[in-house]
Amino acid sequence: MSRLNRDQLVQMAKSQIIEWTPNQLDARRKAKEAITVVDIRERDEWMQGHIPQSVFIPRGFLELQIEQHQPDRDAPVVIYCAGGVRSALAARNLQEMGYTNVISLIGGFNGWKNASLGFKVPKVLNEEQRIRYSRHTMLQEIGDEGQLKLLESKVLLIGAGGLGSPAALYLAAAGVGQIGIVDYDTVDVSNLQRQVLHGQSDVGRYKVESAEDTLREINPEVKVIGYKEPITSHNAFEIMSGYDLVLNGSDNFPTRYLVNDACQMLGIPLVDASIFMFEGQVTVYQPKHPESAVEGGPCYRCLYPDPPPPGEVPSCAEAGVLGVLPGIVGSIQAIEAIKLLVGFGEPLIGRLLMIDTTDMTFRTLKVNRNTECPVCGDHPTVTELIDYEQFCGLPSSTHAADAPEVTAEANVNGHHAAEKVLA
Amino acid sequence: MATVYVPTPLRRFTGGQSKIVESAATVGELFQKLDGHYPGFSDKLLDGEGGVKRFINVFRNDDEIRALEGLATTISEDDKVSIVPAMAGGR
Numbered sequence: 298m299s300r301l302n303r304d305q306l307v308q309m310a311k312s313q314i315i316e317w318t319p320n321q322l323d324a325r326r327k328a329k330e331a332i333t334v335v336d337i338r339e340r341d342e343w344m345q346g347h348i349p350q351s352v353f354i355p356r357g358f359l360e361l362q363i364e365q366h367q368p369d370r371d372a373p374v375v376i377y378c379a380g381g382v383r384s385a386l387a388a389r390n391l392q393e394m395g396y397t398n399v400i401s402l403i404g405g406f407n408g409w410k411n412a413s414l415g416f417k418v419p420k421v422l423n424e425e426q427r428i429r430y431s432r433h434t435m436l437q438e439i440g441d442e443g444q445l446k447l448l449e450s451k452v453l454l455i456g457a458g459g460l461g462s463p464a465a466l467y468l469a470a471a472g473v474g475q476i477g478i479v480d481y482d483t484v485d486v487s488n489l490q491r492q493v494l495h496g497q498s499d500v501g502r503y504k505v506e507s508a509e510d511t512l513r514e515i516n517p518e519v520k521v522i523g524y525k526e527p528i529t530s531h532n533a534f535e536i537m538s539g540y541d542l543v544l545n546g547s548d549n550f551p552t553r554y555l556v557n558d559a560c561q562m563l564g565i566p567l568v569d570a571s572i573f574m575f576e577g578q579v580t581v582y583q584p585k586h587p588e589s590a591v592e593g594g595p596c597y598r599c600l601y602p603d604p605p606p607p608g609e610v611p612s613c614a615e616a617g618v619l620g621v622l623p624g625i626v627g628s629i630q631a632i633e634a635i636k637l638l639v640g641f642g643e644p645l646i647g648r649l650l651m652i653d654t655t656d657m658t659f660r661t662l663k664v665n666r667n668t669e670c671p672v673c674g675d676h677p678t679v680t681e682l683i684d685y686e687q688f689c690g691l692p693s694s695t696h697a698a699d700a701p702e703v704t705a706e707a708n709v710n711g712h713h714a715a716e717k718v719l720a
Numbered sequence: 721m722a723t724v725y726v727p728t729p730l731r732r733f734t735g736g737q738s739k740i741v742e743s744a745a746t747v748g749e750l751f752q753k754l755d756g757h758y759p760g761f762s763d764k765l766l767d768g769e770g771g772v773k774r775f776i777n778v779f780r781n782d783d784e785i786r787a788l789e790g791l792a793t794t795i796s797e798d799d800k801v802s803i804v805p806a807m808a809g810g811r
Contacts, residue, residue, distance in 0.1 A: 458811025482811075492811070548811040571807040574728045578807060601806040603774035610775070611729065613809035623810070651804065653725075655738055660725075662802060663782045 307382055314388040315400045319412040322375055322402060326350075333367040335359070335376045337387050338406070342379060346418045348409055351377075356387050360394060365437055370395040377402035377409070420445050426518075430472055443639035444472060448518075450638045451475040453540040455528060455556055457504040458482075459613070459623030460546030460570055460630060462494040467631040468544075469512040469519045473638070476512065479524040479536060480504045491620035528552060530682035533559040542637055544630050545569045546623075548612060550604040551685035557582060557597035558682055561672045568633045569597060570626050573611075575619050577626035577652040580664060581633055581645045584673065594646035599667040604689040622654055722750065722795045725802040733758040747778060747801060748791030765803065766791075775806040 301309065317325075325332060334351040336343055343353045354362045356378070367374055374396055378384040384401040391399045402408065410416060422430065422441055426448070433439045433447075450473050454461045457480040468476055482504050484495045492504075499507035505523025512521050524536055533555060537543060543565055545556050553569075560567040561584050570579040580600070585593025629650070636642045648661045671679040686693045724740045734740060735758075744750035755762035767773045771790060778785045779802040785793040795801060 456810055460810045488811075546810040548809055550806070550808045553808060570810065572809045573807040576728045576807070578804070600777065601775050605773070605775040605806055610806060610808065613811065616729075618809060649804065651725075651802065653728075653738060660802070661782075662777075662779045662804065663784070665784065665787055 307385055310385045310389050311401075314385060314392070315398075316381070316385070316403045317375065317400050318403050319409040319414055322400075322409075323412070323414050325373075330373070333372060333374045335363070335366070335374060336378075336406070337376050337384060338378050342406075344419060344421050346410075346416045347406065348377065349415060349417045356383055359387055360390055363391060363394070363396075371397050373398045373400060375400045375402055378405045380407055381405045426472070429516075433471070438641040439639055443641070446639050447472045447635065448474045450542070451477065451540045452634055452638070453477040453479065453537060453543045454546060455479050455543065455552065456546035456548065457492070457494055457508045458488065458546055458548065459491045459572060459618065460627040461508075461544070462492045463624050463627035464544050464546065464631045464634070465494055465508060465512060466515060467628060468634060469516045469521075471631070471635055472516065473519060473634075475520045475522065477522045477524065477536070477540060478505050478508050479526070479528045480508075481525050481527050491618065491623050493624065528555065530555060530685065533682060534563065537563055537565060540565060542634055543567045544634055546627065546630070548614075550610075550689045551691065553597060554604065554688060555682065555685045558672050558679060560584065561596050562680070562682070566637055567597075568630045568637070570630050572618055572622050572626050573613065574616055575622060575654045577622055577650075577654075579626055579629050579633070579645060579650040579652070580648060581637065583637075583644070583646045593666070593673070595664045595666040596670060596673040598672050599670045600649065600664050602667070602670075607690045619654060622652075625654070626652065721797065722799045722801055724750065724754065725800065727803050727805055729805060730761065730764060730803065733761045733764070743797075745794060746789075746791065747780065747785055747793045747795060750795060750801060751791070777804040778802070779804065 334348055336347050336351045336353050337356040337359055339355055352366050374391060376384045376387055381402060381404050384405060388399045388401045422444060430444045433444050434441050452468055452473050454465055454476065457465065457478045465476060484499045484502055484504055484507055486500055488495060494511050495507045503525055505525055509521040509523055512519055528536060537559055543556060543560050545567060547553055557567060560582065564584045564586060567582040569582055570577060582596045583594045585591060633644055636644050647664050649664050651660045651662060666673060668675045671677060684693050721741045721743045724742060726734050726738055726740060731738060742750060742753055744753055751762045751765060765772055765776055772778050780788060780793055780795060781800055
């Protein structure tokens with residue numbers, strides 16, 4: 298074995314690999330070539346700035362993690378360090394793994410900056426966050442970047458009940474920066490069978506206040522904003538504006554149509570779900586954003602153009618609900634919310650997930666956008682919020698939307714409701 | 721024989737069964753047959769004007785039948801027909 302000093306070793310390495318200048322890399326990228334760019338420096342160096350759209354794999358982990366980012370041995374992989382020495386040595390390690398197109402960046406990140414090319418200084422997780430969210434950040438789909446997105450996200454929950462409870466717990470634990478909760482109801486003993494945000498000692502308290510205490514205990518970093526009022530056509534825009542995503546856990550049709558229409562008009566994605574006895578439905582309504590190439594999917598009105606006549610479909614208060622069911626369904630909503638906020642996976646856009654817990658089947662059905670839809674269709678006719686009680690065949694009331702446990706339709710039909718309903 | 725998935729609210733008519741196997745040429749015929757076995761069944765689904773109520777969706781496999789041929793949508797041996805009504809529950 299030959300004995301080399303460091304200069305000789307670097308010399309030899311460079312003779313065995315390809316090197317590009319920063320401008321060469323920049324030109325190839327501008328020509329839309331798909332190139333994996335890997336920063337192999339230490340974390341503190343990466344944090345002070347790095348080449349945009351590069352991945353961070355410290356040199357010690359390079360061979361162990363490269364396949365997660367680029368398994369194709371013939372694809373171009375550019376690696377860089379601070380000055381082009383470490384990357385020249387590291388390039389040989391990738392060649393040993395069969396990578397045939399490894400390029401070391403001449404001059405490294407310093408060379409990149411000196412060529413006046415743009416770089417990115419990442420926002421960083423603090424030490425406590427790094428530990429708290431470590432199981433997230435080690436997932437390639439989330440990473441530090443995804444976690445930072447969650448920390449900056451704002452999610453509005455309609456209802457702090459069966460669906461809102463598990464969703465709020467997991468979203469708070471996941472580090473969603475701001476959680477708004479609309480609910481003017483108070484905690485009742487009959488809620489505790491499923492509404493796990495609240496406990497025995499919360500009975501009689503406002504749900505938003507109880508929720509705030511529970512969420513703060515799980516994650517003090519999360520900002521919780523309670524709206525102790527029913528959501529109506531008059532306040533919906535005011536409450537919902539500024540939120541990145543709405544998660545629907547309401548219990549009546551007027552609120553469901555209201556929240557759908559408002560989300561479509563404001564362009565906010567809606568993670569929708571409903572439950573009944575042993576069954577659940579979950580889907581995502583993504584409004585279109587042509588300016589950012591978001592095609593959008595169907596909305597609630599595409600799926601259900603008209604509400605059922607009052608009393609035709611029973612509520613959980615009338616027919617009952619298995620307490621664990623909202624636990625599953627609300628948790629699935631939380632997953633969809635996180636996927637949308639971080640931007641990975643395939644959200645349930647244009648797909649309706651049907652869950653039947655009696656035989657434990659999960660099925661997804663296709664939902665098409667209705668081009669004639671009055672709200673999200675090609676020629677919308679409903680362009681402002683309407684009277685949703687009236688739309689659902691109920692007497693107009695400023696307080697009927699998002700009514701508490703006994704729904705408006707049950708009130709209308711009194712004790713006969715259960716006989717007239719589908720069940 | 722097609723398999724019909726019956727949603728919870730309609731299981732009152734089917735003696736609690738969530739899946740029913742039945743052969744029929746079209747979705748409409750299928751509902752007619754089911755109504756024969758379970759009187760009142762199709763009243764809950766049909767709007768009386770030759771269509772399915774607007775707050776109920778009927779799928780042949782993955783596809784909603786309004787996007788196909790409505791009640792005239794044909795069904796074959798291994799098809800799955802799902803009845804999906806609007807549900808409001810969340811609390």
